[in-house]
Amino acid sequence: VxxxxxxxxxxxxxxxxxxxxxxxxxxxxxxxxxxxxxxxxTQREQVSSILGDGSTTYADPVKGRFTIxxxxxKTTLSLQMNDLKSADTAMYYxxxxxxxxxxxxNYDVGKWIDFGFWGQGTxxxxxx
Numbered sequence: 001v002x003x004x005x006x007x008x009x010x011x012x013x014x015x016x017x018x019x020x021x022x023x024x025x026x027x028x029x030x031x032x033x034x035x036x037x038x039x040x041x042t043q044r045e046q047v048s049s050i051l052g053d054g055s056t057t058y059a060d061p062v063k064g065r066f067t068i069x070x071x072x073x074k075t076t077l078s079l080q081m082n083d084l085k086s087a088d089t090a091m092y093y094x095x096x097x098x099x100x101x102x103x104x105x106n107y108d109v110g111k112w113i114d115f116g117f118w119g120q121g122t123x124x125x126x127x128x
Contacts, residue, residue, distance in 0.1 A: 001026045001117040003094045008122030015084045015126065021077040021094030021119055032099035033077045034112065035068065037090035038121075044093060044109060048079060052103040061087070084126045091121040 007019040019035070034049035047059045048068040056068050067080040077094055097107060097116040 001031070001096055003096060003117055003119035005092065005094045005119040005122040008092060008124045010125045010127065011084055013084060013086065013126055013128045016080070016082045017084070017124060019079040019081065019092055019094075019122060019124070021079075023075055023077065023096060026074070026096065029098055030101040031074075031096040032106070033070065033094070033096045035077075035079045036093045036095055036109070036112070037088070037124075038093065039090040044113070046106075046109060046112070049106055050077070051106055052099040052101050055104050057106055081124070084124075086126050086128055089124060089126045091123050093121045094119040 002024045003021055005021045007017055009017055011017055030052055032049060032051050034046050036044040036046050038044040047062045048066055049057045050068055050070055065083045069078050095112050095116045095118050097112050
């Protein structure tokens with residue numbers, strides 16, 4: 001599975017960028033997909049995911065501000081970011097991991113890192 005993120009930029013606080021992640025080579029399998037920002041000097045943390053049953057999850061800091069979505073062909077995963085804050089500054093990685101279709105089980109970061117597929121990341125920098 002190959003994942004390619006884009007859309008990262010330097011934006012002002014309150015900005016509304018949209019990050020697409022284009023997936024290829026993922027036919028005939030069920031994948032959970034998620035976004036993991038990694039700020040300088042910190043570990044990757046999941047902020048949003050789409051699970052095997054299509055349900056979505058959001059970390060508390062981004063609830064009400066970020067929206068994750070996937071097109072019908074499951075080729076493009078997107079993260080709409082609204083009301084950006086300086087704390088959102090990070091490299092944003094798109095990831096996919098094989099998961100059970102119809103399941104709402106999410107996985108810990110370790111499983112995503114060990115067994116998932118990752119893009120190269122796209123940098124979002126928020127200035128006040």
